Amino acid sequence: MANQKNNIIIEQSSEDNNLPKVFLHGPPKFSIVLQPKPSHNFHILNPSSHPPLHEFIALNPHHASSITAVVCTGGFPVNAEVLQLLPSLRLVCTPSAGTNHIDLFECLRRGIQVSSAGNLFSEDVADLAVALLIDVGRKISAADRFLRSQLQKPWDFPLGSKLTGKKIGIVGMGRIGLEVAKRLEAFSCMISYNSRNKKPLLSYPFFSSVLELATNTNVIILCCDLNDQTRHIVNKEVMLALGKGGIIVNVGRGALIDEKELLKCLIEGEIGGAGLDVFENEPHVPKEFFSLDNVVLSPHKGALTSESLIGISQLVEQNLKAFFSNKPLLTPVI
Numbered sequence: 001m002a003n004q005k006n007n008i009i010i011e012q013s014s015e016d017n018n019l020p021k022v023f024l025h026g027p028p029k030f031s032i033v034l035q036p037k038p039s040h041n042f043h044i045l046n047p048s049s050h051p052p053l054h055e056f057i058a059l060n061p062h063h064a065s066s067i068t069a070v071v072c073t074g075g076f077p078v079n080a081e082v083l084q085l086l087p088s089l090r091l092v093c094t095p096s097a098g099t100n101h102i103d104l105f106e107c108l109r110r111g112i113q114v115s116s117a118g119n120l121f122s123e124d125v126a127d128l129a130v131a132l133l134i135d136v137g138r139k140i141s142a143a144d145r146f147l148r149s150q151l152q153k154p155w156d157f158p159l160g161s162k163l164t165g166k167k168i169g170i171v172g173m174g175r176i177g178l179e180v181a182k183r184l185e186a187f188s189c190m191i192s193y194n195s196r197n198k199k200p201l202l203s204y205p206f207f208s209s210v211l212e213l214a215t216n217t218n219v220i221i222l223c224c225d226l227n228d229q230t231r232h233i234v235n236k237e238v239m240l241a242l243g244k245g246g247i248i249v250n251v252g253r254g255a256l257i258d259e260k261e262l263l264k265c266l267i268e269g270e271i272g273g274a275g276l277d278v279f280e281n282e283p284h285v286p287k288e289f290f291s292l293d294n295v296v297l298s299p300h301k302g303a304l305t306s307e308s309l310i311g312i313s314q315l316v317e318q319n320l321k322a323f324f325s326n327k328p329l330l331t332p333v334i
């Protein structure tokens with residue numbers, strides 16, 4: 001049964017009323033994309049009929065203690081303020097690989113379990129990283145615009161730069177970084193990396209700072225998590241060290257780069273180009289990027305393919321089922 005109040009439909013009761021509740025904390029289309037199936041041991045609050053979390057709890061205070069799990073996507077933080085609203089919360093399940101929108105310390109302190117996409121997106125993100133790199137270097141999108149404009153003769157289009165044999169620096173040698181390295185080895189690139197720790201099993205050269213990595217490479221590809229240690233890990237000094245022909249690819253999080261400095265360096269020709277799937281203040285994309293032919297932009301879709309979407313909706317469901325059957329999560333973060 002439902003009741004209409006202020007044009008918002010509020011769930012009042014249902015046959016699943018005694019079951020623990022799962023709240024889908026995301027954009028309006030979130031539930032359509034994830035399509036979670038009903039279960040006999042938890043009840044998913046109908047997302048098409050509920051407003052955002054704060055409003056929902058204000059209108060339905062009894063649900064503050066019935067919501068046991070939250071499924072949340074990036075852009076919909078589960079921070080200390082949100083966690084405070086949900087005293088019975090025991091699981092935060094995100095369909096993303098990154099967890100920077102979740103207050104992991106507070107979850108740990110409260111004994112709330114967290115699951116993520118784990119390794120599910122690594123290949124897709126790595127594919128996009130390499131695609132962006134080739135696009136920036138060989139100017140594919142720029143060439144496409146050039147031809148479609150029909151303003152000049154095809155042979156007037158400027159030359160791009162070769163990928164084969166380039167020195168590539170990967171920042172973050174986790175699952176995505178490794179997939180990127182694997183792909184670029186096929187282009188005879190020389191891989192080196194920076195990450196929190198040197199990986200004893202990897203033979204690629206390790207640099208303990210991003211500055212050193214940039215000094216010794218032609219390209220840097222950002223594949224690491226965003227946290228207090230990695231925010232603006234690519235600053236002006238790093239960009240100047242990479243140099244005028246250098247390319248930056250970011251498939252991690254926008255705030256890994258000082259975006260204002262990036263724009264300046266691109267406009268002033270201090271670096272060669274950038275391929276960006278992520279931005280510092282998403283969904284905002286600074287319009288100064290739009291007129292730069294040495295930049296290729298992508299709307300934070302690195303992880304998402306038709307195949308990965310099916311995979312992630314299954315994984316979310318499996319994690320929910322595992323949690324509510326007192327089994328270990330499939331892709332635990334903590």
Ligand SMILES: O=CC(=O)O
Nearest residue numbers: 095096097098303
């Ligand atoms: O950005 C996408 C993800 O973290 O999965």
